[in-house]
Amino acid sequence: MGDLFIIKIGGETINSKETLKTCLKAIANSGKKVILVHGGGKKVTELAQKLFIPQQMVEGRRITSGETLELCTMVYAGLINKNIVAGLSAQKLMAIGLSGADLNCVVSKKRDASVINYGFVGDVVKVDDVVFENFIAGNIIPVVNSISISEEGDLLNTNADVMAAEIAKAMSAKYKTHLIYCFERSGVLQDITDENSVIPVISKADFTQMKETKQIADGMIPKLQTAFRALYHGVEEARILKSDALEQYFNNENPGTNISLH
Template sequence: MIILKIGGNILNKPDALAAALDYFAALEGPAVLVHGGGRKASEVIAAMGMEPKMIDGRRITDAATLEIVTMVYGGLINKQVVADLQARGRNAIGLSGADGNAVLAEKRPVKTIDYGFAGDVLGADGSLLWQLLDAGLTPVMCPITHNGKGQLLNTNADTIANETAIAVARARPEEQVSLRYCFEFPGVMHDIKDPESWIPELQPSSYAAFKAAGTIVGGMIPKLDNAFAAVAAGVGEVIIGDLPALQAGKGTRIIGGS
């Protein structure tokens, strides 16, 4: 059982997206695709005469922005990816968190920053996803969730992938679940300018040491925090890397333990 997350660096490049979908469509057995699309959303927001608002890499989602990201993520990107997978022989079905109550979230509480209609995930429905998979359908999940009371929310796609992996692992503990984050580097890097400096394996102690040394910083920290949370919750493995690394069985493998 494989869950693959692809982000904006892939979605915005037709050749890269085609290669990633070729890889995904060829996977044997049940699989779920999770996509982001923040860069495309920012382009559409700007084209409509608005200014994308970001703080520390996180989008401020006011009411107007929520309408646009819902159209971009749940409509334009999601349906194009579904159509592209159909063309590759993979019977895909697009989902937001509201569809089938797949992912329930709550509006992020205001502390020092008001992120607007940003959603923090409460949980995903692993049983629903297995029902779709058992029916021969491949879920393609976009980063729009809901609160169960009619409010849509904008949610980080890495978190969607993480919570989805945890949910399907808990729903069927006998299944081996692999969560794979496909991004622009061969793995977690010692030096992003050196493609050979990827770290083959991380466990909690080495992760803490790399953070303390300043090797792992910025946006990689929440991604890796999610990865370790998934392993701790029963996901069999988490691998982070670019498409060539994943195709070659490489990338950075996240494992539990000390």
């Protein structure tokens, strides 16, 4: 079985031209098969502020009104997605930008509103592995944003970590999949104020305990939840690291935090 790297880049990475370029360069230099997944939540939050559209996040997930969904679609599936495709093109790589709606590649179901009403937020129910396989086989890097589509054809906002993990799960029947979350910190930190407190390996029990003590919070919650789920469903490796360290990762230097089922 060949290796496939599902690399997810988040808000801070996307907002910094330099960091984004470093990341894309590391992908190009690696010569590996890659699916790139991105969010961009911070850009949406910034723009929403300018447009006076109030925003609310619950455990790292955005409560998405109709107006916010429009903004998310414009930002994730438009500006950010095309910038990344252009950045890969600058590295002489062929890339195609995809939302879940394109070729119906990631189908989701609107979240049940009975406990918390998240609005137009979708949980992934189906990933079309053949669509991704065809691009990869043609040496084309799929660049997937966090807009998905429901069975009824409605666009929905999906957390980008969820998108990445679900794609990794779906591809693990054919590849040894590696789920790599790149973000702005050095890994999962024992103490959020201390960049040197990276936890090299985190287990489910550690996560549960650190969530309780609030040492792990906000956007780190979906990253770890989805990573454990992915490992449980056949993904070979899940790791959280600083975006600048992607090259070190490809050089087998084990930067950041390895997520372990045990």
